[in-house]
Amino acid sequence: MSEEHLRQQLREAADAHRPDRARMLARVERGMHEQPATDEPERRPAVGWVRIAGITAGVVGALAVGGFAVGSALRPDDPAPRQQQVAVSPTQTPRGGNPLWADGSVDPGSNDYWAQSNVTFKTKSQLTGLTVELRVAQTGKVNSTGHWRSLPASDFTESVTERDGFLVYRWVLRAGRSVPVGEHVFAGQYNHAEGGRDAGADDYVVTGRTRDGQQVSVDGDFA
Template sequence: MAEHPDLGRVLRQEADRHVPDRDAILTRVARRRGEPSRSRWAFLTLRPVAAAASVVATLVVGFAGIKLVGDREPAQPPAATGTSAPVSPAPSPSPSASSTDPSPVDDPPVGTTTRPHQPQATTGTPPAPKWTPVAGYLSSAAEVDSHSNATWAQGNLVLTTTETVTALDVLVSVVRTDGVANAGQWSSIPAEMLTMTVSEEKDALLYRFTLHEGATLAPGAYTFAAQYLHATGERDQDADSYGAIATGGAGGKKVEISGAFTD
């Protein structure tokens, strides 16, 4: 899947201005509504944790995608909240294990409950995504969980970093097809290091995950899950999308990444 030609330019402009252009977003949404869903890239409007509660209300999502905006500088020196070292990836849990404070894993954990923040490991292994976007030290893979059913589903986004991350903002967009309603969200990053919110927009549910200022993530894979209800039957997830902005590595390099979900 080819990269959106305007992604780099838009991200750089928005990172400099720090102020989302709501009119421009609405214009882009109106212009792109007629395009096929598989040809769209997702863009996000992401801003720092300091104003997370008020910022989420300003995010606007349409079939055109979501802008990405990131302007937080890495904390110096980096230190995870409540600990003196970055959070490190841990081995995958055993098939019978269940945890409310999951650690990063190689494969996305599978949720079997609609209760928020309650992931549950299983023996199922979802099929590999059809493509994996990469941006610098950050790569991603997103798919609908294999344990989703006729009325409930979970989208699993796995971000893998080869550098220590000092700032991270993630947004998962679930398009509001028939019956779509929020059923929870969770991450393998400890809850005390992360702010998680859901914004119900006209066209989509926006699941946001923001790393607390001062927290750091060691190189490894981290899971972000969005759970939702939907009308009975098979749901088309082609327009569901995600985006993330991370800061990390030597010199605090900022990278952006976006993509779509596979079934």
């Protein structure tokens, strides 16, 4: 038999063959049921686990970043949060206010022939200018016998004059001198007509200048 003839017969046999589809499916099904129990279970793609692992890692990463942020915010060596700053000035006598207080009184050592009138004042600010004027009404035979002040005499120019029916004592602070914070006394001494003298018409005025240039004054009487 020639080779060509053999090939022809094989082709004819192949063309005549019709596979039994139902039989083939039955064999496959039977083989699946007969698979040994020791075989490994069918492996499924690990896509689900990969997805879960990715989500878990993302959550952990977020917590880690959040924890770092919180930890950093609570570190004691970090600068404090910026807050609105409110500017506050030191306590001072407000411009237009008066740091002076004063009182006029007749000294208890006065008698029926002689008297001393005291001007006592207090200042809450150092003064670079000061004028104190004491006016004693001419009630009869009033004439000066002296005067004094609790501050150094060399810091003041002093004068005693008669003007408009008053004996006027005047003290003026010299240039370049200052009056410290505190209480100070200026006094005028004088004779007067015999008997008790009425000081109701006497008065005084204290005028000063603070270091920042504020002009201040206070006045009163001896009633």
